[in-house]
Amino acid sequence: MLKKAIKKRIIITFMTLFIILIIYLIPVNKNYEKTITLNKNVNYVYLLNNKNMLIRANVIGSNSNQDILNKVKEIVDSLTVNSKTSNYINDKLKPIIPENTKVLDLSLNDNILKINFSKELLNINEKLEEKLIESLVYSITEIDRIKNLMIFVDGNSLTKLPHSNKSLPILLNRDYGINKVYDITTISNTSKYTIYYYTNIEENYNAVPVTIFTNNSDDKIEVIIKNLKSSNIYQSDLVSFLSTNTKLLDYEIKENKIKLNFNQYLLDTFYDDSLIEEVKYAISNSIKDSLGINEIDMLVNGKKI
DSSP: OHHHHHHHHHHHHHHHHHHHHHHHHSOOOHHHHHHHHHHSOEEEEEEEOTTSOEEEEEEEOSOTTSOHHHHHHHHHHHHBTTOSGGGGSOTTOBOOBOTTOOEEEEEEETTEEEEEEOGGGGGOOGGGHHHHHHHHHHHHTTSTTOOEEEEEETTEEOOBOTTTOOBOOSSBOGGGOSSOEEEOSOSSSOEEEEEEEEEEETTEEEEEEEEEEEOOOSOHHHHHHHHHHOSOOSSTTOBOOSOTTOOEEEEEEETTEEEEEEOGGGGOOSSOGGGHHHHHHHHHHHHHHHHOOOEEEEEETTEEO
């Protein structure tokens, strides 16, 4: 009896260890990983890759309930060369604000952020001066309550880029564009739209918005979906996960809301079914940046997803 009891105990112990091992080896559900990621205190910023494209990345931030102006300071610090935060940035990406640049003053009224930098901001490389503005605008307007940005240097409004003297709007927002591509044959009758693609950085997909200037006068919604389905992308290392079989059956715009009705292939990705959230993010943000529509509902064959 004693031998049987010992044998039974060994079997139970072995089975317990075996089950633990199996659980340990099973890959963690990606949706669970995303949920955990969303709950972290992070700031979303736009950093340069080795091709000087601005890539959306997240960096660790302080408590998400902190004062908005302090959050802006954290974002600026993340964008500044050799700042305290720069050590925590993925080494495949790099900040763009010149070293030793300081924020002298900040104020927020009516969704407009006024930010006053020290003169070191003007030390930006000539080839990156427009990227600097793009990065600041897109990074800071990731904060919901900030829609527009006014930039000052030593108390003076920055009305021109420091090297090219290209004029800047007094109020900067996402209409300014990012990672700009010019596909035009004439300067008249131009329009623009921003498409959100992805790039792979160490097995993580990061969003890359590209603003396209074109003479194409076709319906913007249809152009956006067509571009997201296309394999002909402006940069070879950019991808889109929207299935080429996806069809936009119809759409309806009412005030600041749009309903998009797709066929079933919206939920089909060539790479991995867990990338559906990336597909929805790309569509939503492409429409938000291109048409200024903030509320977006997606349907599949008339049913909301």
